[in-house]
Amino acid sequence: MADRARNKDGLGKAVTFNVITPMNRFGTCVVRLLLWIFDRWKRTQNTAKALAFLPFVHWVVIKRDRFPQLEGQPAEKLNYDYLFFLSTFNGPWGPYIEAFADVLYAPLDAVWFWSIRYPMARPVGPLKTYIKRNQVESDHSYSAYPGASVRDVRAGLEVRRELEQFARDSRDLAPDKFATEFDRLLMSLQNKLGSFGPIPK
Amino acid sequence: MFDFSNIQGNILRGYGSFPHARFLYLAIHDERAARTLLQQLMDTGSVTPGQWSEKPDTTLNLALTFDGLRALGLPEESLATFPAEFREGMKVRADELGDVGKSSPRYWDEPWRTGRVHLLVMIYGKTEAALEAGCRNFRRLLPAGLEELGPEQSAESLRIEGETARREHFGFVDGVSNPDVDGVPREAGAARSQDIGNPDHSGKFRKIPLGEFILGYPGEGGDLAPMPLPNLLAHNSTYMVFRKLEQNVPLFRDYISKQAKSFARTIPGGLPDDKSAEEFLAAKMMGRWRDGSSLINHPHASAKDISNAFAYADDPAGARCPLGAHVRRTNPRDALGFGGKTMSRHRLIRRGITYGKYLPPGDRDEERRGLIFIAFNSGFDQFEFVQQLWINFGDEFEQGNDGDPIAGSREGSQMMIPGDEATGRRPFICFDIPRFVETKGGDYFFVPSLAALRLLASGRVHAS
Numbered sequence: 001m002a003d004r005a006r007n008k009d010g011l012g013k014a015v016t017f018n019v020i021t022p023m024n025r026f027g028t029c030v031v032r033l034l035l036w037i038f039d040r041w042k043r044t045q046n047t048a049k050a051l052a053f054l055p056f057v058h059w060v061v062i063k064r065d066r067f068p069q070l071e072g073q074p075a076e077k078l079n080y081d082y083l084f085f086l087s088t089f090n091g092p093w094g095p096y097i098e099a100f101a102d103v104l105y106a107p108l109d110a111v112w113f114w115s116i117r118y119p120m121a122r123p124v125g126p127l128k129t130y131i132k133r134n135q136v137e138s139d140h141s142y143s144a145y146p147g148a149s150v151r152d153v154r155a156g157l158e159v160r161r162e163l164e165q166f167a168r169d170s171r172d173l174a175p176d177k178f179a180t181e182f183d184r185l186l187m188s189l190q191n192k193l194g195s196f197g198p199i200p201k
Numbered sequence: 202m203f204d205f206s207n208i209q210g211n212i213l214r215g216y217g218s219f220p221h222a223r224f225l226y227l228a229i230h231d232e233r234a235a236r237t238l239l240q241q242l243m244d245t246g247s248v249t250p251g252q253w254s255e256k257p258d259t260t261l262n263l264a265l266t267f268d269g270l271r272a273l274g275l276p277e278e279s280l281a282t283f284p285a286e287f288r289e290g291m292k293v294r295a296d297e298l299g300d301v302g303k304s305s306p307r308y309w310d311e312p313w314r315t316g317r318v319h320l321l322v323m324i325y326g327k328t329e330a331a332l333e334a335g336c337r338n339f340r341r342l343l344p345a346g347l348e349e350l351g352p353e354q355s356a357e358s359l360r361i362e363g364e365t366a367r368r369e370h371f372g373f374v375d376g377v378s379n380p381d382v383d384g385v386p387r388e389a390g391a392a393r394s395q396d397i398g399n400p401d402h403s404g405k406f407r408k409i410p411l412g413e414f415i416l417g418y419p420g421e422g423g424d425l426a427p428m429p430l431p432n433l434l435a436h437n438s439t440y441m442v443f444r445k446l447e448q449n450v451p452l453f454r455d456y457i458s459k460q461a462k463s464f465a466r467t468i469p470g471g472l473p474d475d476k477s478a479e480e481f482l483a484a485k486m487m488g489r490w491r492d493g494s495s496l497i498n499h500p501h502a503s504a505k506d507i508s509n510a511f512a513y514a515d516d517p518a519g520a521r522c523p524l525g526a527h528v529r530r531t532n533p534r535d536a537l538g539f540g541g542k543t544m545s546r547h548r549l550i551r552r553g554i555t556y557g558k559y560l561p562p563g564d565r566d567e568e569r570r571g572l573i574f575i576a577f578n579s580g581f582d583q584f585e586f587v588q589q590l591w592i593n594f595g596d597e598f599e600q601g602n603d604g605d606p607i608a609g610s611r612e613g614s615q616m617m618i619p620g621d622e623a624t625g626r627r628p629f630i631c632f633d634i635p636r637f638v639e640t641k642g643g644d645y646f647f648v649p650s651l652a653a654l655r656l657l658a659s660g661r662v663h664a665s
Contacts, residue, residue, distance in 0.1 A: 013596075050538065050539075051539075051543075053596075053597075090596065091590060091596075092582075092586065092589075092590070094582055095543075095546070095547075095582075095586055095590075098422070098546055099542070099543045101422070102421075102422065102539070102542040102543065102545075103539050103542055103543065122422060122423070123422050123423045123424035124422050124424060125424040125425070126424075149596045151596055151597075151599060151601075152596070152601055155599065155601070183620075183627055186620070186627070186628050187619075187620045187622065187627070187628060190518070190617055190619045190620060190628040191518060191519065191524055191599045191617060191619060192599065193601075193617055193630070194595055194599065194600040194601020194602065194603045194615075194617070195601045195602040195603050195614070195615060196601050196602065197602050198602075199594065199602070200299075200593060200594060200602050200604065200610070200611050
């Protein structure tokens with residue numbers, strides 16, 4: 001149950017996904033450089049954004065001596081730094097991993113290659129096994145819009161933007177001209193008007 | 202290479218030339234009796250393989266549920282290696298599949314509602330008489346210890362005005378876009394030659410790896426699907442989805458007729474006299490005209506062209522084929538981008554056959570009719586993905602929560618039929634789409650290879 005976003009409206013469309021993998025010191029340096037490049041050149045994120053089933057993807061490196069401790073808790077003696085992969089995705093787990101491996105294998109391999117015993121993204125079977133072994137379920141996850149997928153949000157924003165523009169531009173139009181412009185608006189938004197809500201049964 | 206003679210028939214090549222079928226449902230009460238039956242069927246060469254030197258008058262094929270494998274005495278260590286969906290069975294997975302409301306298992310037909318079928322016997326005949334003889338011959342072999350669960354399910358290719366037609370009850374040509382499988386030679390005949398694989402980087406189509414449909418071979422991505430143990434049981438075997446889908450033909454026709462009046466008003470100047478808004482609207486919902494011609498190649502009129510050589514990338518807004526149309530959702534080709542990579546692992550081989558009499562236009566009756574949906578895949582996640590995310594849910598097709606207009610599970614769904622700037626046709630929304638197709642039963646089956654059937658008959662299965 002903990003692998004899904006949930007709040008007062010129940011389970012959301014987004015599933016949480018956390019993978020924690022150990023890295024050696026050299027790997028940590030390389031991964032930090034790669035993540036800096038991904039962050040600096042946004043174009044490198046285009047494919048991930050185009051996948052449209054990813055509300056959120058984040059990689060973070062935690063060095064072996066930087067893990068937080070509760071008050072009075074002794075620091076761990078760790079042999080490795082750790083790469084945290086934190087994500088939410090819409091849809092089932094298996095196809096999510098497969099799409100990742102099929103479409104994003106280059107950045108996945110570049111970043112995860114430095115993790116201990118990473119099997120490479122393709123073929124996807126060993127990757128799935130590796131992820132299962134290193135995956136940590138969320139204890140709790142909050143979604144402000146549990147009934148919304150990435151596409152729902154993008155569509156909603158576009159509908160609002162276009163409608164606001166239309167409202168501004170159409171105030172003084174004659175009825176027949178208004179009808180023409182309304183048809184044009186409908187045509188531009190025709191594939192953004194799907195029903196919205198929790199995942200249907 | 203693989204051996205056709207070790208793979209059961211109707212999987213890689215369809216039984217299109219066997220228009221009569223009967224499905225017998227058996228419960229196994231005595232595992233030794235069941236093994237004896239299997240042994241007899243194998244010894245007499247009764248189980249039809251994927252190829253033959255002389256075409257038989259009847260075919261016979263077998264499939265087992267998880268409970269059936271257990272009843273046959275398969276050891277627990279082997280049973281544990283089957284996929285979770287199969288172990289649970291279709292009834293347990295009803296919610297995931299959208300089998301809710303009147304499609305929920307409590308409304309299913311017998312034997313699906315109260316029992317779980319162990320062994321499914323599928324007999325097809327070239328003629329009704331041959332089918333009768335085939336069923337009689339099989340029943341003669343049936344020992345005590347196996348119980349036939351009634352009622353049997355008859356099915357036959359639809360007959361319209363005395364002629365056998367490859368259509369389903371809503372009137373559409375059926376089974377025209379099965380996958381083209383790597384290593385499987387195409388059969389003669391127009392239907393089979395139209396098969397098509399998955400899109401590649403260059404926008405062309407390539408054949409689909411055998412491992413997407415048969416266990417023991419590499420699939421998309423080059424790896425093997427998870428296989429049950431032992432290997433002899435798994436290799437050349439497959440999984441089958443069997444569903445009895447009832448089609449409410451009067452409801453479908455009434456809805457189309459009612460909506461078509463409003464739809465016609467979105468077309469500048471109205472429709473030409475030789476076209477009906479009903480046909481156009483039904484085609485928009487299906488994604489093909491009733492005669493099978495695609496809306497991509499023939500957006501304005503049908504052309505009796507069942508060519509599969511088309512893609513959706515050059516129709517991104519769905520002006521020709523709506524993004525939410527049934528055939529675009531169930532086989533999106535290149536519509537989802539990324540050179541088809543995100544859809545390539547979700548193909549199914551479909552071998553449907555209709556049941557019930559054809560209802561002529563304008564007629565109404567109380568008879569039940571529909572489709573026996575049969576699909577083969579190397580893991581039930583393939584079928585469940587298509588059913589859950591493409592048929593019952595529209596997110597990947599920019600449809601939000603709106604499901605498939607023909608086969609979706611939601612009552613009161615809606616569908617956008619995009620307008621067309623080239624012709625001036627305005628967008629049209631079909632509101633309150635009823636559920637036209639209801640599930641009346643079914644289950645998940647394992648379809649053993651012929652070698653695996655011999656192994657099961659021997660009773661000497663060990664997981665290692």
